[in-house]
Amino acid sequence: MGAKIIALLGSPLLKGNTAKLLDEAIRGAVDGGCDVEKIEVTTLEFRACREIFYCREHEACAMKDDMTGMYEKFRDIDGVIVASPVMTMGIPGRLKSFMDRFQVYFMAKYMRGKPMVPEEKRKHRLGLYLGISGMNVPFVFDGAKLTVQAFFHIIDVKYWNDLLIRDMDTIQNLSTRPELLEEAYRKGKEMAQLLRESAI
Numbered sequence: 055m056g057a058k059i060i061a062l063l064g065s066p067l068l069k070g071n072t073a074k075l076l077d078e079a080i081r082g083a084v085d086g087g088c089d090v091e092k093i094e095v096t097t098l099e100f101r102a103c104r105e106i107f108y109c110r111e112h113e114a115c116a117m118k119d120d121m122t123g124m125y126e127k128f129r130d131i132d133g134v135i136v137a138s139p140v141m142t143m144g145i146p147g148r149l150k151s152f153m154d155r156f157q158v159y160f161m162a163k164y165m166r167g168k169p170m171v172p173e174e175k176r177k178h179r180l181g182l183y184l185g186i187s188g189m190n191v192p193f194v195f196d197g198a199k200l201t202v203q204a205f206f207h208i209i210d211v212k213y214w215n216d217l218l219i220r221d222m223d224t225i226q227n228l229s230t231r232p233e234l235l236e237e238a239y240r241k242g243k244e245m246a247q248l249l250r251e252s253a254i
């Protein structure tokens with residue numbers, strides 16, 4: 055069976071710079087032999103976590119919306135790519151809410167000791183984070199990176215690698231920097247090849 059990757063786009067611009075970067079990583083991952091499903095988070099219908107805590111006792115969320123199917127989908131995959139612009143020194147609110155809704159996984163693992171992800175999958179799941187920021191300051195990805203790391207941890211994905219591109223306010227159009235797009239392609243391909251080797 056081939057390895058599967060979910061590629062999450064956090065930007066509301068479906069053809070913006072973050073999307074371009076993600077599409078290159080996806081192309082690499084497909085060439086590396088994986089099946090990739092792209093999810094444009096801002097096109098989903100869902101609300102932020104309301105702390106109902108139904109998931110304390112159940113492998114599900116009390117809120118029924120586009121997140122409902124995600125819990126099953128994320129169980130089955132081998133890798134995740136998160137592509138996101140920095141917003142207010144973190145990730146966009148919509149993407150953050152998407153991640154927060156994985157409290158279902160958090161509770162299963164840490165409160166009930168029954169992880170949602172099967173043991174064999176947990177051992178080899180990898181994550182790649184592609185980040186873009188407008189500013190060119192050294193700490194600009196700190197907040198976003200902590201959030202992505204926490205998300206990966208909760209869904210049993212190892213933070214394998216990242217590609218962090220600063221100074222988009224100056225660069226403006228990522229197509230003028232083909233070497234960065236090539237790097238995204240390479241990282242996508244390398245991750246896919248690793249996942250193929252360890253796929254079960």
Ligand SMILES: Cc1cc2nc3c(=O)[nH]c(=O)nc-3n(C[C@H](O)[C@H](O)[C@H](O)COP(=O)(O)O)c2cc1C
Nearest residue numbers: 065070071072139140141142143186187188189222
């Ligand atoms: C609401 C909003 C908040 C932003 N906040 C930050 C920020 O705190 N730091 C930063 O470096 N860039 C910030 N940016 C700039 C974006 O990270 C940058 O424009 C990025 O290239 C957008 O990628 P996209 O066009 O693919 O969505 C912000 C942009 C928006 C729209």
